[in-house]
Amino acid sequence: MRNNAIGIFDSGYGGLTVFKSIIPQLPEYNYIYFGDNARAPYGDHSYETVYRYTLDCVEWLFAQGCSLVILACNTASAKALRSIQQHILPHKYPDHRVLGVIRPTAEVIDQYTISNKVGVLGTRGTVKSASYQLEINKLYPHIEVVQQSCPMWVPLIENNEHLNPGADYFVQTYLQRLLDKTAGIDCILLACTHYPLLIPKLKAYLPEGITLLSQGDIVANSLKDYLSRHPEIEGHLSLAAGQRFVTSGDPEVFDTLGSLFFGASIKSEALLL
Numbered sequence: 652m653r654n655n656a657i658g659i660f661d662s663g664y665g666g667l668t669v670f671k672s673i674i675p676q677l678p679e680y681n682y683i684y685f686g687d688n689a690r691a692p693y694g695d696h697s698y699e700t701v702y703r704y705t706l707d708c709v710e711w712l713f714a715q716g717c718s719l720v721i722l723a724c725n726t727a728s729a730k731a732l733r734s735i736q737q738h739i740l741p742h743k744y745p746d747h748r749v750l751g752v753i754r755p756t757a758e759v760i761d762q763y764t765i766s767n768k769v770g771v772l773g774t775r776g777t778v779k780s781a782s783y784q785l786e787i788n789k790l791y792p793h794i795e796v797v798q799q800s801c802p803m804w805v806p807l808i809e810n811n812e813h814l815n816p817g818a819d820y821f822v823q824t825y826l827q828r829l830l831d832k833t834a835g836i837d838c839i840l841l842a843c844t845h846y847p848l849l850i851p852k853l854k855a856y857l858p859e860g861i862t863l864l865s866q867g868d869i870v871a872n873s874l875k876d877y878l879s880r881h882p883e884i885e886g887h888l889s890l891a892a893g894q895r896f897v898t899s900g901d902p903e904v905f906d907t908l909g910s911l912f913f914g915a916s917i918k919s920e921a922l923l924l
């Protein structure tokens with residue numbers, strides 16, 4: 652029976668930049684997007700908190716009929732994915748799958764660097780976890796991974812201040828802190844699904860010859876590949892081509908700001924977790 656949906660999860664809006672890339676690649680499936688706006692941002696929360704919040708949201712998506720959930724959030728992928736995959740799924744949900752955004756990005760990173768020096772910009776949580784260093788070096792031990800956290804960026808973006816003049820200081824400061832750590836970085840990964848909204852500002856301060864890499868298309872390609880290799884999951888997915896948006900925050904605010912991330916208008920439902 653093809654009646655399952657694909658769940659897309661983020662702490663708030665960021666996952667919409669990934670969802671936006673997934674739809675053109677896989678338009679036939681039924682999707683439920685859940686943003687935990689009421690408890691976002693996740694970037695500064697402890698491991699335990701991010702794990703508990705993420706698990707709540709994933710289990711809610713499972714209960715809505717999602718047999719596959721994508722954590723379209725680096726912070727949740729860094730802090731909660733492994734525990735959910737290892738400790739929750741095998742016992743409670745053996746037929747369900749949860750995938751993240753870090754591994755698929757690490758797998759292709761070598762295609763974007765010649766100098767083998769990659770900069771990673773992310774939340775404090777993602778940077779502290781060192782997940783990118785670990786995942787990239789497992790596959791490509793010769794690539795040097797240099798990280799910088801950008802704690803002011805998500806609040807600027809979530810308040811729609813990111814393209815205003817006041818944002819320039821924080822954009823330039825974090826970028827420069829990263830570049831000052833080592834010479835020769837030729838690829839900067841935006842390792843937070845919110846950050847693609849800052850690309851116009853980042854480009855103004857980016858030295859020539861550095862590629863700015865966001866994850867939407869990478870995750871979409873990886874999901875497409877995963878589904879082609881896993882007929883036991885794909886064969887249960889509904890082909891109803893639907894999109895449902897749910898937020899634990901205020902749906903009016905979500906619809907206004909979310910459409911900036913998604914690039915199209917959104918009509919969301921509220922959920923009290």
Ligand code: DGL
Pocket residue numbers: 661662663665666691692693694695723724725726727774777805842843844845
């Ligand atoms: N979008 C999330 C990420 O990719 C971070 C936002 C937050 O701090 O909640 O890491």
